[in-house]
Amino acid sequence: MSGHHDVSYLAPKETWWKTVYSWMFTIDHKKIGLMYLTSVIAAFFLGGIFALLVRLELWAPTQTETVGETSRVIGQLFHGDPAKGITGNNIYNRMFTLHGVVMVFLFIIPSIPASLGNFFLPIMLGAKDVAFPRLNLFSWFLYVTGGIVAVAGLLLGGAETGWTFYTPYSTTTSWGSVTAMVSAAFILGFSSILTGINFVVTVHKLRVPGMGWFDMPLFVWAMYATAIIQVLATPVIGITLLLLVFERIFKIGIFDPGLGGDPVLFQHFFWFYSHPAVYIMILPGMGVVSELIAVHCRKRIFGYRAIAFSSIAIAAISFLVWGHHLFTSETAAANIVFSALTFLVAVPTAIKVFNWVATMYKASIAINTPMLYAMAFLFNFTIGGLTGPPLATLATDMHLHDTYFVVAHFHYVMMGGTVFAFIGALHHWWPKMFGKMYNEKWAMLATALVVIGFNVTFFTQFFLGTQGMPRRYATYVPEFTTLHRISTFGSWLIAAGFLIHLPVFIHSLVAGPRAARNPWGGLTFEWETDSPPIEHNFPHEPVITHGPYDFDTVVPPNCDPKEWPLPDQELVKRVHGAH
Amino acid sequence: MTTANPRAAAIDMDLPPHARHVPQSHWRNHHDEAEAAKLGMWLFLATEVLLFAGFFCAYAGLRLLHEGNWIAASHYYLDWRIGAFNTCVLLLSSFTVVLAIRGAQTNRQGMILLNLFITEICAATFLVLKLWLEYWPKWQKGELVGAFFSYGNPQGTHDHLFLSVYWIATATHGFHVLVGMFVIAWAMWKAWKGHYGPKHYTSLENVGLYWHLVDVIWIFLFPLLYLA
Numbered sequence: 121m122s123g124h125h126d127v128s129y130l131a132p133k134e135t136w137w138k139t140v141y142s143w144m145f146t147i148d149h150k151k152i153g154l155m156y157l158t159s160v161i162a163a164f165f166l167g168g169i170f171a172l173l174v175r176l177e178l179w180a181p182t183q184t185e186t187v188g189e190t191s192r193v194i195g196q197l198f199h200g201d202p203a204k205g206i207t208g209n210n211i212y213n214r215m216f217t218l219h220g221v222v223m224v225f226l227f228i229i230p231s232i233p234a235s236l237g238n239f240f241l242p243i244m245l246g247a248k249d250v251a252f253p254r255l256n257l258f259s260w261f262l263y264v265t266g267g268i269v270a271v272a273g274l275l276l277g278g279a280e281t282g283w284t285f286y287t288p289y290s291t292t293t294s295w296g297s298v299t300a301m302v303s304a305a306f307i308l309g310f311s312s313i314l315t316g317i318n319f320v321v322t323v324h325k326l327r328v329p330g331m332g333w334f335d336m337p338l339f340v341w342a343m344y345a346t347a348i349i350q351v352l353a354t355p356v357i358g359i360t361l362l363l364l365v366f367e368r369i370f371k372i373g374i375f376d377p378g379l380g381g382d383p384v385l386f387q388h389f390f391w392f393y394s395h396p397a398v399y400i401m402i403l404p405g406m407g408v409v410s411e412l413i414a415v416h417c418r419k420r421i422f423g424y425r426a427i428a429f430s431s432i433a434i435a436a437i438s439f440l441v442w443g444h445h446l447f448t449s450e451t452a453a454a455n456i457v458f459s460a461l462t463f464l465v466a467v468p469t470a471i472k473v474f475n476w477v478a479t480m481y482k483a484s485i486a487i488n489t490p491m492l493y494a495m496a497f498l499f500n501f502t503i504g505g506l507t508g509p510p511l512a513t514l515a516t517d518m519h520l521h522d523t524y525f526v527v528a529h530f531h532y533v534m535m536g537g538t539v540f541a542f543i544g545a546l547h548h549w550w551p552k553m554f555g556k557m558y559n560e561k562w563a564m565l566a567t568a569l570v571v572i573g574f575n576v577t578f579f580t581q582f583f584l585g586t587q588g589m590p591r592r593y594a595t596y597v598p599e600f601t602t603l604h605r606i607s608t609f610g611s612w613l614i615a616a617g618f619l620i621h622l623p624v625f626i627h628s629l630v631a632g633p634r635a636a637r638n639p640w641g642g643l644t645f646e647w648e649t650d651s652p653p654i655e656h657n658f659p660h661e662p663v664i665t666h667g668p669y670d671f672d673t674v675v676p677p678n679c680d681p682k683e684w685p686l687p688d689q690e691l692v693k694r695v696h697g698a699h
Numbered sequence: 700m701t702t703a704n705p706r707a708a709a710i711d712m713d714l715p716p717h718a719r720h721v722p723q724s725h726w727r728n729h730h731d732e733a734e735a736a737k738l739g740m741w742l743f744l745a746t747e748v749l750l751f752a753g754f755f756c757a758y759a760g761l762r763l764l765h766e767g768n769w770i771a772a773s774h775y776y777l778d779w780r781i782g783a784f785n786t787c788v789l790l791l792s793s794f795t796v797v798l799a800i801r802g803a804q805t806n807r808q809g810m811i812l813l814n815l816f817i818t819e820i821c822a823a824t825f826l827v828l829k830l831w832l833e834y835w836p837k838w839q840k841g842e843l844v845g846a847f848f849s850y851g852n853p854q855g856t857h858d859h860l861f862l863s864v865y866w867i868a869t870a871t872h873g874f875h876v877l878v879g880m881f882v883i884a885w886a887m888w889k890a891w892k893g894h895y896g897p898k899h900y901t902s903l904e905n906v907g908l909y910w911h912l913v914d915v916i917w918i919f920l921f922p923l924l925y926l927a
Contacts, residue, residue, distance in 0.1 A: 248725040251735045317742045325735040326725070355746040359753030363867070371846030372863035374757050379845050380857040385760050389753060 342407020493544025500536025525585025573613025
């Protein structure tokens with residue numbers, strides 16, 4: 121196919137305004153992926169700042185003992201005014217709400233799919249772009265709009281309701297701007313839905329000829345399962361938030377007991393999306409881990425089909441367990457059903473963890489930042505996963521519901537799982553995306569700080585939870601002080617770690633060494649493209665000659681896949697005709 | 700925004716537009732592009748079904764809480780004959796949109812335009828009847844949602860809940876009908892320019908699919924609201 125641009129997708133245009141225009145109105149999945157990447161990283165830091173403020177507030181049992189001046193400044197920022205009765209508690213509520221809203225809707229839901237998924241899904245399939253490139257750009261515009269509305273809502277005082285927006289507080293409170301925050305989430309939801317549609321169709325229709333479903337990399341399976349959930353679950357949060365706004369503005373009364381409605385109905389609606397949403401968060405991370413372990417252990421993934429089918433099974437079962445978020449609001453009969461189904465969803469998840477560990481057995485394990493994060497994922501996600509069953513068990517959940525145990529559980533799976541996978545993936549694919557290598561020593565130091573800091577912060581919270589510390593409380597009894605202080609200290613270690621990761625990446629872009637085409641020795645299609653890839657990804661449509669993890673059969677013994685040559689160009693020309 | 704499509708160079712400009720459609724450059728052939736577009740539309744329709752599912756679940760939950768009141772309110776506030784007529788109007792419009800697609804398949808450009816026009820008229824009729832015969836009188840009499848309900852002669856204690864579900868479900872559906880009118884108008888414009896023919900009518904088919912969904916949602920709303 122002639123007429124392809126053989127320049128890197130990052131190459132600037134003739135004039136600076138043409139360059140800006142080419143990014144603002146691009147339909148290139150790589151550029152869109154990069155723009156998402158910068159935004160989700162910015163959102164992560166914003167959400168992280170709120171987290172640090174939350175942990176700072178919890179340094180001391182009561183507000184008056186926390187650093188006075190900081191409280192005053194933060195208080196003014198969030199429209200705190202003791203004269204008007206808006207106290208430190210209200211400000212604290214806003215901070216954890218904003219931490220949740222920003223982290224969930226602006227960071228973690230789009231994180232891996234919109235950035236790395238957009239970038240690598242088409243390349244891994246041998247395609248030139250996603251199925252609907254213009255829809256992809258529209259998704260990006262929606263994300264930006266949602267982000268602007270969220271920031272506007274933040275400046276209007278945010279919300280105090282928690283990111284879960286439970287009624288009746290969310291429908292009756294006048295503090296902050298619930299409507300703005302909810303509208304932001306609504307718009308962001310549409311961005312997510314359209315990306316999901318795009319990915320499903322891409323996987324069905326744009327695979328290179330000869331690539332069957334079981335020849336795809338597991339990252340693609342994970343993106344596909346995630347996209348299915350995005351398409352089916354996100355509309356439900358859309359209607360939920362719409363009903364919430366109608367309730368606020370038009371007082372329709374469906375969640376208001378005074379008008380005959382039912383506030384628990386909101387909880388059912390909300391969690392019907394938000395439980396599958398947590399699988400939107402983790403499935404891409406699991407897809408990443410499959411890639412990281414296979415490549416950095418240079419070994420065929422153990423149980424490829426089991427992992428592939430488990431991804432689909434997790435997506436399917438995820439729709440059946442939402443009730444476990446409202447065990448304290450439901451009938452006993454419903455509770456029993458949801459508890460049993462929740463135990464079921466742990467099975468495919470565990471299968472994957474066993475398979476990854478089995479992949480590492482007798483493998484040639486490289487020690488680098490991506491692999492360290494993959495191993496950190498295995499350790500920390502497993503802790504998160506194992507602390508799920510105590511919450512799924514009805515008897516223990518009655519005590520643990522709404523305590524710090526829950527907070528620790530979901531941070532272990534979301535941060536110890538998804539975020540660690542995301543950062544590992546960033547390091548893994550950084551040389552491919554930018555053609556530059558990062559400094560491994562400093563990155564590993566940052567990794568150590570982040571992983572240790574994370575465990576210091578959140579492991580203590582399991583103990584806080586079992587001892588009865590409720591979540592979303594700004595003050596606590598003095599007996600909890602030591603544990604809270606340890607947890608806050610851990611948050612500072614995490615911050616230090618990320619404050620090293622960021623300059624490592626920036627330095628790599630500015631002054632890093634040039635990266636090779638295949639620095640890690642992977643066998644999937646992205647490692648056959650240039651680093652960074654050309655605009656149309658491949659000069660000729662790639663020909664599939666081996667499976668994604670065929671390290672044992674494709675690469676002869678003692679031969680380094682890093683030096684593995686591109687497929688025979690004569691073969692490619694013969695297949696496609698001489699273009 | 701789009702880079703030059705190398706396949707565009709080789710088309711015969713004497714053919715009508717529908718016979719010289721060039722697929723976007725990342726597609727291997729026209730068939731793949733058309734199939735993908737339809738799959739994308741079906742997935743979008745699934746999301747719309749799930750969106751409206753929220754209304755149906757709210758209906759179910761609230762009706763279970765206030766059963767007797769609910770059924771009586773349906774008879775008291777809604778005239779099933781208007782609903783039935785509107786149902787027939789939408790069913791006719793679904794038929795005509797299919798005829799328009801048939802026109803594209805058989806290369807009868809006039810058939811495409813005429814049937815799309817009738818579809819548009821049906822959609823407008825639906826909205827006008829809804830606004831004029833249902834919404835406006837209700838607004839005047841105060842038969843409104845939730846806390847705004849001010850009708851002087853309610854027949855039960857929770858009439859406002861039924862009306863809440865009625866208003867928001869039919870208004871959201873009506874919004875989708877309005878969007879459908881814009882989309883059908885767009886299809887009419889493309890048909891006028893000769894973009895639809897036996898070899899290429901993908902976007903017309905997708906418009907038709909969307910319109911059928913709007914119709915199907917009404918088919919469920921009508922008996923639940925009017926024939927309770």
